[in-house]
Amino acid sequence: MAVIMALLFPAIAGSAGLAIDLAHALAVRTQLEAAAEATALNAVSLASLASVNGLPEPDRRRTLQEQARRVFGEEVGNSGMTDRVSIAVEPLAEENGGRFSMRVAYRAAIPTTFLKALGKDTLRIGGVARAVAGDALFQDIHILVDNSPSMGIAVTPDEAQRLVALARAQATGANAGNPAGVSPNCAFVCHMPAANGRIDLFALARAGGIRLKIDAAREAALGIVALAQKALVQPEQHRFSLYTFGSDIGRAALQPLEATLRNEARTETVRARLADTGLMMVPDPGFRSGFGATPLTKAIAALARIVPPSGNGQLPGSRRQVVVLVSDGLNARRADAACTGFINDGRCVDPFSPRPCERLKARGVRIVTILVEPRNLNAQPVILTRIGTIRATAAGAMRACASPGLFFEADADGSLPPEVSRLFGTDLRMPLVTQ
Known part of the structure; x- marks a missing residue:
């Protein structure tokens, strides 16, 4: 040996x-x-x-x-x-x-x-x-705009008071003088059929020029489209798909994701479709059909099944995939023992789960999250105060869902912070490196 x-x-x-x-x-x-x-x-x-x-x-x-x-x-x-x-x-x-x-x-x-x-x-x-x-970076940009009832909150105290004044002026009969906005069982600016003395508060807000969270969300999404347009090098470089939770809460409970536009490269068409994005309809004041009115977790999971794996973006056939989520981070579902927020009228309102976001990231998809929050939480003391207790957790969920460095907060008017322009604009036209 x-x-x-x-x-x-x-x-x-x-x-x-x-x-x-x-x-x-x-x-x-x-x-x-x-x-x-x-x-x-x-x-x-x-x-x-x-x-x-x-x-x-x-x-x-x-x-x-x-x-x-x-x-x-x-x-x-x-x-x-x-x-x-x-x-x-x-x-x-x-x-x-x-x-x-x-x-x-x-x-x-x-x-x-x-x-x-x-x-x-x-x-x-x-x-x-x-x-x-200057090389074109080909991208598919999937924008999910939260249009659930919680996006019907006015963005400032002044806007909320103006809406109450408008509603009070139009209220009649049993609803006269109701400071909550004519719909006592509706915690937000509900979009309801104007019947039986009720007033469609969403239509009233639109007519009165009152800004709601849905308006800020829409403007934030339009800001992302503008950044992509600014970075355009050649036609068909960026394609957009737009999604919401659907047109009414009854359908949202069954189908948590509704496509309003797919693979559209013409930015004027994208802007027009975003301009039509409104609050979902609430068929009844008590939300009895709306236990799943804000299916944010389920909607992202559905999106994870739709969005393909991301390419390197260097060719039209290998497009980079980008998901843009514009929301307040709240999830509403039928109450159960797993509720981490609060229970109201049989519904659990809690922060959404960012776990479906990881499925997208695992396939190379970049996720941009834009948090839209009102500047007041006292227009309707009971439920809005409860939401205030979980808003930090909801913001944390939005941050956890985002890819590193791609979590942002929109202002009350929907404008994006300057760093979004630099970061997302640079990302859209980032110089390509090859070895």
């Missing part, structure tokens, strides 16, 4: 040494890949600046190539690799048909430790990273 081990020891030691040297080489290569990608992306970002874009083409290329060498050197220097590794970089700026690209080729000679015994003093590696600005 001693003789056999003596004979095998060089092979065993050589194999161990090879593994160690190769592992080191792979680690260096990973760091160089990251440096090359960062350099290429930095160059295409600089190419759009007026100070660089205004230069003659030869000067522009030379300036960007010199900047690329500096950036690559800084990236590599920060990693501490230059002490032992000999590195060369060849950045090449190119323009073709108005599109700018930066190609960063790198080579490195990595000194070995154990392989020197076998006569191998260095391991040589290399690679190429290329970033392109």
